[in-house]
Amino acid sequence: MTKPIIEVKNLAKSFGKNEVLKDITEQVDSGQVIVVIGPSGGGKSTFLRCLNLLETPTSGEVDFDGENLTTLDTKRVNELREEMGMVFQGFNLFPNMTVLENIKLAPMKVKGINDAAATKRAHELLKQVNLDDHADAFPSSLSGGQAQRVAIARALAMDPKVMLFDEPTSALDPEMVGEVLNVMQELANQGMTMVVVTHEMGFAKSVADRVWFMADGYIQENNTPEAFFDNPQTERAQDFLSKILM
Amino acid sequence: MKKRLVLFFALVLALVTGFTTMTATTANAATDTSLSKVQKKGTLVMGTSPDYPPYEFQATVHGKTKIVGMDVAVGEKIAKDMGVKLVVKSMSFDSLLVALQTGKVDMVISGMNPTPARRKNVDFTHTYYQGGYSIVINKSDKGIYKNKDSFVNKTIGAQTGSTMYNESKKQTSGTTVKGMTSVSDLILALQSHKIQGVAMEKPSAQAYVANNKELAAIPSDFNLSASDTSASVAFKKGSTALVTAANKSVDQIKKQNLVNKTYLPAAGKYLKTNTVNTSMFHYWKAFLTGIEYTLIITVCSVFFGFIIGVILALARMGQGGAVKTGLRWLATAYVEFIRGTPMMVQVMFVYFGLGLIVNLPALTSGIIAISLNSGAYVAEYIRGGINSVDDGQTEAARSLGMSSGLSMRYVILPQALKNIWPSLGNEFITLIKDSSIVSIIGVSELIFQSNIVRSDTYRGVAPIAVIMVLYFILTFTASRILNYFERRMQHD
Ligand SMILES: Nc1ncnc2c1ncn2[C@@H]1O[C@H](COP(=O)(O)OP(=O)(O)O)[C@@H](O)[C@H]1O
Numbered sequence: 001m002t003k004p005i006i007e008v009k010n011l012a013k014s015f016g017k018n019e020v021l022k023d024i025t026e027q028v029d030s031g032q033v034i035v036v037i038g039p040s041g042g043g044k045s046t047f048l049r050c051l052n053l054l055e056t057p058t059s060g061e062v063d064f065d066g067e068n069l070t071t072l073d074t075k076r077v078n079e080l081r082e083e084m085g086m087v088f089q090g091f092n093l094f095p096n097m098t099v100l101e102n103i104k105l106a107p108m109k110v111k112g113i114n115d116a117a118a119t120k121r122a123h124e125l126l127k128q129v130n131l132d133d134h135a136d137a138f139p140s141s142l143s144g145g146q147a148q149r150v151a152i153a154r155a156l157a158m159d160p161k162v163m164l165f166d167e168p169t170s171a172l173d174p175e176m177v178g179e180v181l182n183v184m185q186e187l188a189n190q191g192m193t194m195v196v197v198t199h200e201m202g203f204a205k206s207v208a209d210r211v212w213f214m215a216d217g218y219i220q221e222n223n224t225p226e227a228f229f230d231n232p233q234t235e236r237a238q239d240f241l242s243k244i245l246m
Numbered sequence: 247m248k249k250r251l252v253l254f255f256a257l258v259l260a261l262v263t264g265f266t267t268m269t270a271t272t273a274n275a276a277t278d279t280s281l282s283k284v285q286k287k288g289t290l291v292m293g294t295s296p297d298y299p300p301y302e303f304q305a306t307v308h309g310k311t312k313i314v315g316m317d318v319a320v321g322e323k324i325a326k327d328m329g330v331k332l333v334v335k336s337m338s339f340d341s342l343l344v345a346l347q348t349g350k351v352d353m354v355i356s357g358m359n360p361t362p363a364r365r366k367n368v369d370f371t372h373t374y375y376q377g378g379y380s381i382v383i384n385k386s387d388k389g390i391y392k393n394k395d396s397f398v399n400k401t402i403g404a405q406t407g408s409t410m411y412n413e414s415k416k417q418t419s420g421t422t423v424k425g426m427t428s429v430s431d432l433i434l435a436l437q438s439h440k441i442q443g444v445a446m447e448k449p450s451a452q453a454y455v456a457n458n459k460e461l462a463a464i465p466s467d468f469n470l471s472a473s474d475t476s477a478s479v480a481f482k483k484g485s486t487a488l489v490t491a492a493n494k495s496v497d498q499i500k501k502q503n504l505v506n507k508t509y510l511p512a513a514g515k516y517l518k519t520n521t522v523n524t525s526m527f528h529y530w531k532a533f534l535t536g537i538e539y540t541l542i543i544t545v546c547s548v549f550f551g552f553i554i555g556v557i558l559a560l561a562r563m564g565q566g567g568a569v570k571t572g573l574r575w576l577a578t579a580y581v582e583f584i585r586g587t588p589m590m591v592q593v594m595f596v597y598f599g600l601g602l603i604v605n606l607p608a609l610t611s612g613i614i615a616i617s618l619n620s621g622a623y624v625a626e627y628i629r630g631g632i633n634s635v636d637d638g639q640t641e642a643a644r645s646l647g648m649s650s651g652l653s654m655r656y657v658i659l660p661q662a663l664k665n666i667w668p669s670l671g672n673e674f675i676t677l678i679k680d681s682s683i684v685s686i687i688g689v690s691e692l693i694f695q696s697n698i699v700r701s702d703t704y705r706g707v708a709p710i711a712v713i714m715v716l717y718f719i720l721t722f723t724a725s726r727i728l729n730y731f732e733r734r735m736q737h738d
């Protein structure tokens with residue numbers, strides 16, 4: 001078996017007295033698509049943000065590609081973040097830059113790639129997300145679905161090994177959800193390692209290799225989508241699914 | 247004699263005296279090298295406040311503005327007798343003694359009378375001129391007023407804090423004494439019948455009367471001691487050699503009656519040529535210089551103030567670590583301190599206080615002080631601007647592998663700046679107006695220039711109207727330009 005690309009060991013995170021993550025030990029293998037589901041407020045976002053150290057764990061460790069992130073200096077953490085793209089619920093595009101500039105900024109400033117090469121790569125990525133005709137648009141003129149696809153292209157521009165998605169379609173109008181999920185599905189087909197927090201059960205069923213059910217600060221279940229949806233083991237998950245699938 | 251000493255000028259003086267006596271007494275004790283120092287550098291720098299004709303004032307000579315007057319003639323004689331060149335440096339009267347103590351000038355000749363209080367801080371030569379006081383009235387009132395006692399139930403004006411102001415209060419009864427900062431303003435008040443007489447020095451009174459047909463002078467008949475009506479040259483305390491040398495010249499001036507025979511008539515001639523043409527257009531060069539300096543000060547201060555502001559804002563927002571906490575504390579203290587003290591005091595502190603360590607020209611000092619001041623305000627705008635940018639922006643940047651520095655520079659600051667652009671624009675426009683404060687240390691910006699034009703032309707209102715319009719043109723143009731850039735930044 002290949003070495004896992006992400007290993008989480010006894011991860012815990014508290015905000016003051018609020019123990020959001022209590023004790024999480026899981027791993028993600030290279031090329032796997034993990035879908036994390038669970039009730040709102042269960043700590044899914046916090047968990048995802050601990051993976052690239054946007055949130056500092058209270059205890060436990062997060063290993064990425066064999067390196068324990070919690071012991072590294074800021075510079076090395078910055079370097080490893082390049083290899084973990086992140087897509088947010090609210091897109092977080094840079095409103096003062098065009099679509100193209102949004103995508104080119106980090107490759108040029110962080111990796112030192114020259115303008116021509118960065119531009120070329122940005123156009124390739126925009127084609128991949130079907131938005132090359134919007135290269136010179138400003139984010140404010142984009143629909144939610146378009147903005148999220150640009151955000152995905154922007155994250156991909158750093159050539160990450162892993163992509164983290166935090167409810168990428170939750171802020172979208174229903175008719176735009178499909179275009180974003182399609183892009184994600186394609187990405188999965190290409191073999192990208194992905195950790196996706198979502199409420200899109202259809203996506204989970206068809207794309208995920210594993211489903212992690214998270215509630216009350218623990219991963220309550222870790223199973224294949226078929227097993228999880230057809231035969232959830234815990235009462236917590238049964239309860240959650242009955243509410244969601246009604 | 248002029249004796250204006252606003253309270254905090256006195257304080258600054260006291261402070262500076264404290265510093266200098268602490269540092270200088272040991273040096274002076276051995277041998278006095280003051281004269282040889284001046285002779286070595288070949289120049290004698292005279293400080294004066296050129297708004298007091300015929301003692302000292304600005305005149306246009308062959309198209310160039312120049313400081314002239316009987317005091318300049320005295321200074322020239324002293325310099326010549328020492329075998330060096332005279333350099334005249336102008337600044338407000340209140341700043342003169344501080345400038346002397348901080349080494350900005352070698353001597354002060356500015357119609358200054360050697361009062362016991364001043365003798366504590368500086369050394370005076372013998373008296374070179376014995377003046378007296380007159381009261382200037384409207385010519386139409388000539389039959390009504392005879393001397394100081396004729397103003398019962400009337401109002402006499404005098405320069406605030408001057409000997410005349412104090413004596414008018416003491417030596418009249420039933421008379422209201424109105425104080426104003428400048429003689430030009432007093433004359434204006436006189437002509438608009440807000441006051442009935444202006445007490446001032448005899449030569450000045452003569453100059454005003456000679457240049458304005460509406461005015462007349464009457465004797466004041468005040469009871470005064472000699473030291474209140476005499477003028478002396480001031481040197482830095484302890485420079486005995488310089489005083490001794492200057493006294494030789496002063497004694498000659500006295501003996502040959504040079505002031506009355508030569509200097510005053512010569513000054514009078516400048517006054518005449520000076521006031522032939524009192525149209526504001528004739529002084530366009532003076533105003534242009536004013537605009538130039540106002541803009542230089544404003545633009546430089548905005549530039550450096552902005553840089554200082556960014557640094558302070560970042561320091562104030564630093565989190566964690568002892569160093570960052572220390573910096574945050576320092577930056578906060580700095581901002582609070584600057585915002586809690588008047589800009590005028592800061593300007594004087596930089597010019598005179600910092601002047602003890604490095605000798606900075608007035609313009610540089612002004613720019614430094616205003617930049618330091620503006621930086622504190624800009625820092626607060628920037629901090630607000632940074633806080634107004636959504637946290638998601640930082641997270642997106644950091645998730646792409648950008649360091650906190652890169653995120654700040656390329657993602658957060660540009661957005662913060664856009665948000666605070668209107669506030670920064672306001673700061674720029676405020677600075678155009680507030681830069682006028684540096685006039686007190688003698689920088690030729692608009693206010694300073696307008697005061698000179700006022701004392702040159704004996705016209706009180708016209709120069710004010712001119713700079714009012716000029717300031718408006720400056721601020722209006724600036725706000726148009728800023729609006730243009732604001733519109734260009736609106737992408738969303
Ligand atoms: N920065 C923070 N400071 C304090 N509490 C937080 C912070 N971020 C999240 N939390 C708390 O952590 C809990 C889990 O939040 P979150 O991870 O966003 O859950 P989910 O994404 O599953 O809805 C919530 O109770 C939330 O209030």
Ligand SMILES: [Mg+2]
Pocket residue numbers: 044045046167
């Ligand atoms: Mg969430």
